[in-house]
Amino acid sequence: MLKTFGRLLAAALLVVMVPLSAMAAEVENFRFSSSPSKIRFVVDLDGKVEYEEVKNTKKQLVLEFDAKVDDDIVSKVKDPIIKKARLQEKGDKTRLIVDLNSEAQHKVFVLKQPNRLVLDIFRIRVESTSSDMGKGLTHIYRREDMNGLPVEVNILEIAPKNRYILKPFSGAVNKNGRGTLLKAAKAVGARAAVNASYFDSDGWIIGNLKLDGEWLGMESQPRSALVVAGGKPMVMQDLAYEGRAFFPKLGTFLDVKGINRSRIADDVVLYTHYYGPGTKTNQYGYEIRIAANGRVTEVSGAGNMKLDKDSVVLSGHGMAAKVLERVQVGDRVRLRETLGNETADEAELVVGAGPSLVAEGKADVRSAEENIAYDIARGRAPRTAAGVKKDGTVILLVVDGRSSSSAGMTLQELASYLVKLGAWQAVNFDGGGSSEMVLDGKILNTPSDGRERPVSVGLGVFPTKG
Structure with a gap:
């Protein structure tokens, strides 16, 4: 009798448990939020769900997930990149359908406690490419979302064990003065180069500049510089001639x-x-x-x-x-x-500008300490910088600005970005219309003047012999 009752109870429990395990989650709410970087759609659910991306074209994105919705829901979102967004019943499942005005990158993920399906559609298309240029030189191009604004960044990384040497050169090639970076780099034999020190209208170098024991320019205001001493690259602060x-x-x-x-x-x-x-x-x-x-x-x-x-x-x-x-x-x-520092005095290379941006792996912009002019210290602009990773890798960076495709960076954003790249130390170089990077006879970035601005000093990446 007891055995029979046990079998009946187990069967009853099985009848109850199977429907419960098979029950789909239900949609509780469909909402959106907007920020400078993205549009976020959120589906609130009363249980866990799994989803599948069933359509992804330039004009439409469709997600299908195992949940029930009582009625089709149309979002009231109004945004330049979204034409229409809605939840639609599809058999025993639900579809999130977003019609786009233009192609956009997106990200889908699930959150718990409470359960949510989240779709982020980004306003700014993010891109990244990396090219090994050989002998320890790498070129990286990135298009980033910088706090809701697009920025285009070109980066050269020079590995510790490389076949290159860093040397400054005059924009006028064989004398003090200004000239375009591309032409000067070709003339002096640099494979790659960025603009470097500040300068005045007649080519007057504003910054400490030293190569192989010879002084090329000076600055009595204590400021920071990229220094190579005994073959070791570093950024040094408070150097004053x-x-x-x-x-x-x-x-x-x-x-x-x-x-x-x-x-x-x-x-x-x-x-x-x-x-x-x-x-x-x-x-x-x-x-x-x-x-x-x-x-x-x-x-x-x-x-x-x-x-x-x-x-x-x-x-x-x-x-x-x-x-x-x-x-x-x-x-x-x-x-x-x-320069008030024995290491800097004995260094084979000193390229000064300022301010210092990164110290010991942390963003630390020293505009006030280095008496940097207001128009350099404030606001977004095209920027050029040099950094050094803890392993000795040198980073040369140019970010475009003053255009719809690239907004530029503030010094604080630049410092944070260099930390993200792994910089242990970094220094700001001249920027604005001077910001430029060349490689293998080509200009990699888009100078904000619409053409190359003649500069006084370039920092070149020169192949070594052998």
Whole structure:
């Protein structure tokens, strides 16, 4: 008797349990939300569901899921990318149908507690390509959604073990001045390049610039720079040039106020062959030539003293000119130049701009500390930057701006993006219409001026021999 009752009870329970397990979830609500980045459709459900994407074309997206809906529901969404959205009964299932005005990327996922089916349709098409250029050089192109705005980014990554060397070069190729990056890069033999230091209208370099022990430009305001010391790339902060010329015979000295730029009133400028064939100064000053051994080989008040690779010229105006007039051929001059940091002083490469963007893997924009101009520090703009990963990989980045296809980045967004790329340290370079990247004889980005802007300094990626 008990055995029979047990069998009857088990059968009854089975009858009850089978319908319960087979019951489909029911739709409780259909809603949407809108943000600068996307349109989100949410189907609220009273149970778990599985879905299938049954149609995906440029004009329509259809999801089918195992849930019941009492009546067809049409969304009241009004958005430029959505023509119509609705829930529609399809047998014992439900379909979410979205008609599109234009093709868009999307993402579907399920959330629990409470149960929801979520469809995100993105306003901005995201793309990413990576090309191995060989010998440790990689080019990456990305189209990103930056807080609801499109941005186009070109990235060069130079691996630690590579067959390239980084070197700055003049936009005017063989002298100080401005020129287009593409033409200059071809002329100097760089495979790739980005614009680098800030500059004035006459090519006056604004930033510390040093290559193989030779100073090409200076900045007395403490700022950051990309530095290569002993073959190791890094970003260093608070580098400020201090230069002084000592005249032992006269018992005095002059502080150097500029390198390779126009001489102005009451000025002291040091010129190297990088500046061009001559100093381009007038007769209202005085100049002396200092050979590699520290001896004066020429003095003149005529101006525009010739420049060569075996000497430098110290040019003064005002009271400084009076001091230089007392110097004679054969006198010894001792030049002391420093960035206030031993590593930077001994480095083979220093390319300064600013501000520093990333320190120890965290975004840290130092615009105020480095006294960066307001028009650079604020707002979205085309940007150029250099970063270094913890393993020594160098990142050179250019983001386009001031267009409908790319809005540019703020410095904070740029810093955060570099952290996302894996930068341990990073520094901002000149931006705006100057931002440009070239590779293998082609311009990779779209300069915001609609054409190349002549720049003063490029940072080149040069193939090594062998």
